[in-house]
Amino acid sequence: MASDIKLAEAPPSYDGAGFSATSFDKIIGLARANSLWPLPFATSCCGIEFMSTMASHYDLARFGSERPSFSPRQADMLLVAGTIAKKMGPILKQVYLQMAEPRWVIAIGACASSGGIFDTYSVLQGIDRIIPVDVYVPGCPPRPEQILDGVMQVQELAKNESLRRRNTEEYTKLLNSYSIQ
């Protein structure tokens, strides 16, 4: 029975009797990567595919996203699924600002990545016009497997991220380019 359970790989460590010593960022990265709580910001059709991802067939919970939190303060990653219109842009930015660091953003679908098929006067041509995006998942709508692949890419990012990244100058410059202080 024990062989059926798949555990995450432990990082290289110095082990002894009852203790295991490794570096902070590896352990914290491992913990963060395997318990990413998503904030589903689902606006349109990609939201329905996101619902399929959350349902039992393509379970998102087994990747650690057991609690889709709708409160930005308690969420780790912002899943923007669906078209963002210009009217919705300030609201999306406000939700992003309310999230606490570390936070990751996944743009699910063609509309969130670049405006999709709607090159019109009322649609924001991609959410990276207003907030920094970490992972883009193309598709219209992307299959749940693609969304899971996007989440796994964020897991890779979270696992390998340096602890100081959010305080670096480069990151502050990135945020300033979106006029986020």
Next chain:
Amino acid sequence: MVSEELDIASRNLPAEQGPVQYVNELTTLNLGPTHPATHGIFQNILQMDGEKIVSGEQTIGYIHRAFEKIAERRPFYQITTLTDRMNYCSSPINNMGWHMTVEKLLGVEVPKRAQYIRVIMMELARLSDHLICNGILGVDTGAFTGFLYIYQEREHIYEIYEEVCGARLTTNMGRIGGMERDLSPTAIRKIKELIPRFRKVLTEFENLFNRNRIFMDRVVNVGGISAERALSYGFTGPNLRAAGVDYDVRVMNPYSSYQDFEFDIPVGQSGDTYDRFMVRNEEMWQSLRILEQAINNLPEGSYFADAPQYYLPPKQEVYQNMEALIYHFKIVMGEIDAPVGEVYHAVEGGNGELGFYLISDGGRAPYRLHFRRPCFIYYQAFPEMCKGLTLSDAIVIMSSMNVIAGELDA
């Protein structure tokens, strides 16, 4: 009563401070655009007197994608992809409705087999739409189990869509003049297997909810609307049928051989949330009936109309026949000779009468295309329906009305 206690409290205060003034103030609650994932984005600003809702003001347009303006640029068959994304929970219905509108304009007669296949796909889409609505209504009252059980059936419906047209959600199914390919044996087998299994799952779902005391306490007598008010507000579809009016476009203006099938129209009595839930459940049973009749009596014949100037000719002919080659070229380039005229065609969507008003000026794209979207029209009644009720009732009413944001804003 609360006011008496307040009076007593004010009398106990030292005389210099005077009595405390209590003003009855209304709270403004922003049931804002970012809903928990499932309903779509539209905003309700509610004025509440404690727990009771006094009035509400709605803001929509957070996902306005200018479909009608885009449609003035695209050739007729490219607009199908736009119609997918209106009511995205049941895209085949939108697609077929659009194809039928164009066929009405062009005067194309679709053979029986294609019509039956269209009916099968539209009824599967209707099942899919009602599954989401009822499942999410359960989730909003706190019952996640029903949603998970029922979502599994939606995955099976997605498998059938994939077999027929290649996509899961935004299907772009069918062509002007019929379907793009015949139903493969796998698709027919999957549909035949779906019907008994779906009946079992639906029975299980109904056993969880229909006579569940907690669920009934949440939804019975909540958000009722009378038939006259519903008609005045332009309700159609399951919401209107729950209020007692048996208006169904499939019966009143039959299209695509619906007159060949035998099915009932479920009608409610008081138009409250429980009636809407039950009407949708019963409509799923009726859709299964139609599916069974359609798949068992599928007529032989061609799956596309003999209209080479609108429907791509078969590839053999394109390689050998000069005329077919010219038609193929013209269709792919988007130059369809549409007659000048205006047509209005309505189909029974998952939420009601989905209408397409098409004005053509003879060019390759419509001159004006307007979608009569049922969600947009009946959502106006929401503040009236939740007046005097609590916030939790408002959530349940909104979810039972099945407002889909893509159809609201178009």
Next chain:
Amino acid sequence: MLTNEEVAQTIINQFGETVGEFDDPYNLLTFSTGRDHIFSLIQFLKEHKTYQVGFLTDITAVHYPDSPGREFCVVYHMHSLTNNFRVRIKVYLDADDLHVPTVIPLFMSANWMERETFDLFGVIFDGHPDLRRILNMEEMDYHPMRKEYPLEDSTREDKIDALFGR
């Protein structure tokens, strides 16, 4: 069974010269009237004893920039549920005088349909309790569905028109 000719004749008898351009494209009775009579016409159809055209299906507008004096056409689709009879009524308006009386006193569903028509075309409905934009942002200063405005947003920077064939 109501026929188009019968209803058309009744309307002509009742409203005479103010209605015209009778047609039935694809078997749907269509005619046009002036803006001063649209309210009484719809009320007549709604309260008629036999016809009972009591359901307002849709209100929308069309922009014809090439016909001076009749640039905008407000189109009402109505439906009689008891008789299974549909009718389409058009009101042609001049671009300089874009006013039509509202039909909210007859049908509550006209509220948002008229707001949408105002938002997209700029048609002003006199007597509407709250005529403001519904689908677009309030700050938008033009009416996008008019033919003179482009589909794309002219201020976008990331898409090069040449690559998209424009």
